[in-house]
Amino acid sequence: MHRTRLTAALAAAVLAAGGLVATATTAEAADAELARNGGFEAGLTGWSCTAGSGVVVGSPARSGSSALKATPAGSDNAKCSQTVTVLPNSTYTLSGWVQGSYVYLGASGTGTTDVSTWTPSATSWQRLSTTFSTGASTTSVTIYTHGWYGTPAYHADDISLFGPGGGPVQTPAAPTGLKAGIPGSTSVPLSWNASSGATGYHVYRGTARVATVSGTSATVTGLTPSTAYSFQVSAANEAGESPKSAAVTATTTAGGGPGGGLPAHALVGYLHASFANGSGYTRMADVPDSWDVINLAFGEPTSVTSGDIRFRLCPVAECPNVESEADFKAAVKAKQAAGKKVLISIGGANGQVQLSTTAARDAFVTSVSNIIDDYGLDGLDIDFEGHSLSLNTGDTDFRNPTTPVVVNLISALKTLKAKYGSGFVLTMAPETFFVQLGYQYYGSGPFGGQDPRAGSYLPVIHAMRDDLTLLHVQDYNSGPIMGLDNQYHTMGGADFHIAMTDMLLTGFPVAGDQSRFFPALRPDQVAIGLPASTNAGNGHTSPAEVNKALDCLTRKANCGSYQTHGTWPALRGLMTWSINWDRYSQWEFMKNFDAYNWS
Template identity: 40%
Template structure:
């Protein structure tokens, strides 16, 4: 505003000689020579030469006939007004507050107000109208009404008014008055339909992606409110969303509400739940297939890591051996007999193959334990330190993504927890940690494996329970189920899911009957069990207590054994993992 006013002043100064001539000429006209006291200065008023006005407590005399405009106030344009010395400056009294403010009329988009006049020792020059605390308009002189336009229909607004005088004194607020605009006749009052088929499409360590079937509306759906529990998480216009900023390994519930242009909202959709992945999930799919690769000969097929089919998402090298020279330490190499059987397959060849698999997005990790294997972590020092040093060295040497815990002969939970966490901290959030407890280890909540999982669940990618070599085991309903059946897989998984998050549980089964002493189940039945757990469909006589759409996947012992059936297990199970919700 300062720049605009100065521009106008400069314009008057450039025309000053002409103005002097006009003033002299006008001064010669008798009909315009007499002076008049015009009271307080106001815009849009025609002033004659020698008229006097008051402004800001001072008196000014007009020296050029003109019609006043906002921005031509007397102190600003000396080419129009001349200060009269001693002509005022003593008015410090504010007008009285306007009274009896009331709403005298409403439409769907406007409210008309009226009030009683204020009084002042000199004279009221106008009124300022406030909506709430915001100045929305002003009126001049003796006008005692104002219409506020551009409002929303069926909405309540609050108003107050202040009076002001020529000296700039301002009154207190008038009384407050509220008024509501009219309702639009025929307004849309019909809410959209409920969004349906809400599905979790992707999960990461910090986000959940959702999709749903669009709602319908008599006029049109304009958007969807996405709720995380009872909190509004996001507003979108389409039928997909990714909710970010979530905590790792944490369950969340989501609902969707449709909205239309006038604010009608649908009922909430059916809630869906999802558990974010742990820090060790990397870029793995939601549902994964894990397989073990042998670094030794055991009667199955021998194969190089480069020959492993792409269906396997996690490849577990088995097994690291106990270092007898360093308590707690581990070693790993290709067995000489396997190397010879593969035509001289060396550690260097293995390292090259591992990196090629990782370049394809696969994760390759090293397992400790096995049926006969173990690691000496019975003492904290120096055993834990030896484990951390040796295991970290192997991960670096072979370019691995993490480790697998397959200790079947007991463990020191506290020392193993400390050792694994120290290794993970060296490699960061991409570290993969898997576990392969036997079925018996999941029969009771106080087992060593459950304790280990509770200690490390924030960095655990998947717990693949070995559902074989087990005989008859108890399901969640307390009934004993025989291995090698769909009920065995679903009832025992339902039991385990009391303690392990669905997004961290996998079904471990033999690839072929020769791979285990008992518990083989056809890959097609494994698919039925996965579908039963995820969707509640295709179950046997046992019905899980809930649906687990986040079930992590399946594991097999082993990839080498799977090769003996031309990878029937991988070719059968991987396709259903892709289609699970």
């Protein structure tokens, strides 16, 4: 900005001094106020607020007679934005006055580094200000203000964008690069390239508009299994809507929904079937009836990259009381006859699996199918830990993974689901590092120095969400994790489990990017993962604290310092490592689950 003003002043001085004709001087745009209706005196003219969250009020107003009031919800941050025409290679100052908790002001589409500034608490009018430079081909930017999910309403007034002026806003061009991701049985993920100047995008299924989003991706849900669909996308801003993009087609997979047959509230446990440790060996027939899902730990690979999974009962030398293969299989059938589900769990801390090739993927499908068929099991539990997804270093969008170990795992799981049909039970037990830490950073992303594996389960969970029976994240052996309240929570108490589970049931931005919002899971798909005793892992939570977490999540009582974004009485239940360790501790975990009043 200073260079523009200096050039104009020098040109004026030269003309005044010598009366010279300035034919060799290129005129530059003068700095001007570019934000339209920044004081909201003309209502919301020029502004677009997500989910109808914004209104204009007369009080409080910082100046004039009006200001913006926008109210976030559990899955909406009340973002109000407008697109402004700018000049390339120019510098701009964005400022505004705000009131409220967690209020943001920012600019996107700058062509260089997008900027934002925020205040955690403004009890009276507080000025926010930031500057940015545009890229060599940037002709428009989007300025915005927003709050935070589930927080009270915020106010904004006198929003200003000052710098070299542009012209009227033009209708954006049709989006390009529309593509469909891996379909589920009832959903199809879509993504496309950004259109310059667009403030939003309309998604069409055939001729029907089915979604409007602010980012460059959407998942169309509510579809019919085994059905072909055609999709198009248009771009829009206050000047109008673009033509539709080229169409893309996708066919949903067979089978509607995840395997069922579980009680409304289920107890899930891992049974040390292939090894012994300090907890001792527990025979399948001796597992109490309270356990609704029994995960056999573990099926393990013949090598890290082979994809070939093998399962065997614990050797007699290690487990003197191990039952015979015939007795074990008979006990599995007896559990199933009683309505229980028995799954093979793949991985564990020592069972590293990397499906880095299609050959490994195919070997995984074949060998896991052999185990399921041989023992007559109900499905599969994925317990990949440590470095199993360590090659996930290039993906920054969980909706469109390209890393081979991730893509091949998704393909393998979909193949198994298609083979066994709607009764196939699929569960996952990732660590918090691979799920909730994606809230802070994901992939190589903008956090280059951070561990690129963080959040690397997100594309697998998202791709399988239509077929996922249960996700029970391990809320243990974890460092502090930031919740949706932007506070760090430490394992071992109710608040940690409340905050981690609330993220799964509310959804969350990935790596702080509002355009990459990880959608909420259904409460019947979520169980809380806990160690059964102090012997079983770091982060043991006392029964009293477990009950506080359940009270808060299912009826919004005993919530402590963390306030949830909803109430979920259909929360599926609890998972523990492990049945063996719970037996060692006189069944404390199981007895507490049995005694808990879910109503």
